Amino acid sequence: MKAPILRAFFSSLAVLLAVPALALAGSSSKPKVLVIHYELEVNPVTSSYLDHQLHRAENGHYNAAVIEIDTPGGLSESMRTIVKTEVGLKIPVIVYVSPQGSRAASAGVWITEAGDIAAMAPQTHIGSSTPIDSSGQNISSDLRRKVINDAVASLQSLMRYHHRNAAWGEQAVRKARNVDEQTARRINVVDVLAPTLPALLNKIDGRKTIGKNLTLHTAGAEIVQVHPGFFTRLLNALIDPNLIPLLFLAGIAGIGFEIFHPGVVLPGALGGVCLLTALFGFAVLPISWAGLALLILGAALLVIDAHVTSHGALTVSGLVSIVVGSLMLFHNAPAPYNNVNTPLVISFAVALGAFWAFALTKAVNIRRSPVSVGPQTIVGELGEARRDDMVFVHGELWRARPTSGGPLRPGQRIRVSGVGPELMLEVEPLGD
Numbered sequence: 001m002k003a004p005i006l007r008a009f010f011s012s013l014a015v016l017l018a019v020p021a022l023a024l025a026g027s028s029s030k031p032k033v034l035v036i037h038y039e040l041e042v043n044p045v046t047s048s049y050l051d052h053q054l055h056r057a058e059n060g061h062y063n064a065a066v067i068e069i070d071t072p073g074g075l076s077e078s079m080r081t082i083v084k085t086e087v088g089l090k091i092p093v094i095v096y097v098s099p100q101g102s103r104a105a106s107a108g109v110w111i112t113e114a115g116d117i118a119a120m121a122p123q124t125h126i127g128s129s130t131p132i133d134s135s136g137q138n139i140s141s142d143l144r145r146k147v148i149n150d151a152v153a154s155l156q157s158l159m160r161y162h163h164r165n166a167a168w169g170e171q172a173v174r175k176a177r178n179v180d181e182q183t184a185r186r187i188n189v190v191d192v193l194a195p196t197l198p199a200l201l202n203k204i205d206g207r208k209t210i211g212k213n214l215t216l217h218t219a220g221a222e223i224v225q226v227h228p229g230f231f232t233r234l235l236n237a238l239i240d241p242n243l244i245p246l247l248f249l250a251g252i253a254g255i256g257f258e259i260f261h262p263g264v265v266l267p268g269a270l271g272g273v274c275l276l277t278a279l280f281g282f283a284v285l286p287i288s289w290a291g292l293a294l295l296i297l298g299a300a301l302l303v304i305d306a307h308v309t310s311h312g313a314l315t316v317s318g319l320v321s322i323v324v325g326s327l328m329l330f331h332n333a334p335a336p337y338n339n340v341n342t343p344l345v346i347s348f349a350v351a352l353g354a355f356w357a358f359a360l361t362k363a364v365n366i367r368r369s370p371v372s373v374g375p376q377t378i379v380g381e382l383g384e385a386r387r388d389d390m391v392f393v394h395g396e397l398w399r400a401r402p403t404s405g406g407p408l409r410p411g412q413r414i415r416v417s418g419v420g421p422e423l424m425l426e427v428e429p430l431g432d
Helices: 002-028 044-059 076-088 109-113 141-160 165-175 181-186 197-202 230-238 241-260 266-284 289-305 313-328 342-368
Strands: 033-038 064-069 093-097 103-105 119-120 125-127 179-181 221-225 382-386 389-394 394-403 411-421 425-428
Touching: 033 044, 044 064, 044 076, 064 109, 064 197, 076 109, 076 141, 076 221, 093 103, 093 109, 093 197, 103 109, 109 125, 109 141, 109 165, 119 181, 125 181, 125 289, 125 382, 141 165, 197 221, 221 289, 241 266, 241 289, 241 313, 241 342, 266 289, 266 389, 289 313, 289 342, 313 342, 389 411, 389 425
Parallel strands: 033 064, 033 221, 064 093, 093 119, 103 125, 394 425
Antiparallel strands: 125 179, 382 389, 382 411, 389 394, 411 425
8 A cells, every 4th residue: 555655645746846847947948049239340349349249149058149230341351250250150140131221241241141041131232242452443463363262262162151152152252243132032142031130030940050050949039139339339439540540640749749848747648548549540450551651750750840940841741741641551451441531631630730830839939038047047136245255135045256356244235247156146236
């Protein structure tokens, strides 16, 4: 009798223990997706942000990572960094060109095609991947062939890996072909179209990705949204090609002000910050060394003109050097980092020139003004004789020698006529 009772007891206990476990398993079975918003240019700052978030999705055991992209493109090296991360991730990467009106242009094509699932929202487009030089023109001669062939090979490799239309990839690079979402889906440039992110996740649920062979579990997923933080946006703004030369010039102006007004501190400190920020931009973006050399030469000429007499010739030369250097600085960078606003740079240089002329004028006037400190300033002052050939002038006791040759009487009024060796005053006795 005891055995059946014990079996019934343990069976009931097992059921009671299984119910919470099943409930817990059911609650944790809901898929979770990290959605990374990427409405930015492709550069080292933004690629670092995207790389960090993709690894966060992998380390956080998300079921998938979604890159919601809208980009005009950017730097090829940063694009390659992103692509390597996408391809190497152990979880599915879904690239979604969204919201409506968005684009995946230039480097954005590679990022999209590197995704395990490439998707597009309505009224979006993709393409225009032809490499160009910094002036927006075609690269010439042998260099063009090298760059184009390299770009074609890398894009076609990604598209073949995911069984997409590699022939279109070649056209996108060689002929800058661009297609809308309907055409892209019809010719197998992307895998799926969806009006919204939840619709996309439901539509691809259960699919097996080509390449990594990962099964997607995305239907009804918990969506965690991430956007670029303040620091990422700040650094991204600081590498604007129009801002970096201005920061450099502002740094010169601030430090120059501190040189002519020592002790003010704030202009010099802010100037140092501006120069360091400009150096950060120089380190991030591909620059022309000739342009940087001209900027440094221009700054050196401004400083030299503060110490020599050139009647403004060195200042004018320095400003011209700075303007030309600013325009050449990002000559090697791709769009949109090669578009320096010429009127803005010239206007700022003119303002800097006006400030520098004002500062130099003040400096020259100070140099030419009579000495306002030192023993020479006491000449012509009145005083009173004390004992032992000492005189009291301007609240101080001085050793004195009368010009008349006679002794001084204590209390006698005197006038300082000069300063002799060892700071001995020459004085003229006055009548009582």
